[in-house]
Amino acid sequence: MENTDEPRPLEGLAEELNRRGWRASLKGDVLTVTNPSVPRLNDRVSCDGADFRWAWGQAIGPVTDIRDAADRIVYVLREVRT
8 A cells, every 4th residue: 555644756846846936736747847937938847766857857856855956947947038
């Protein structure tokens, strides 16, 4: 039987991003993150148990450092003005 009391890393990451004002919605095992200022800047994040990963498989960071992973996601999906 699955232990439902275990923290789920993607839920923690979603909470951290939402606290920062970013849109993060979890559906199953995929977290969709959207820049609130520029909705076209968005991506999907998954978790392999040890690391958060972008949709293409590249590691974002370890699940043990949710704040750092959120920092990286916000940095990558930021709006760059020229």
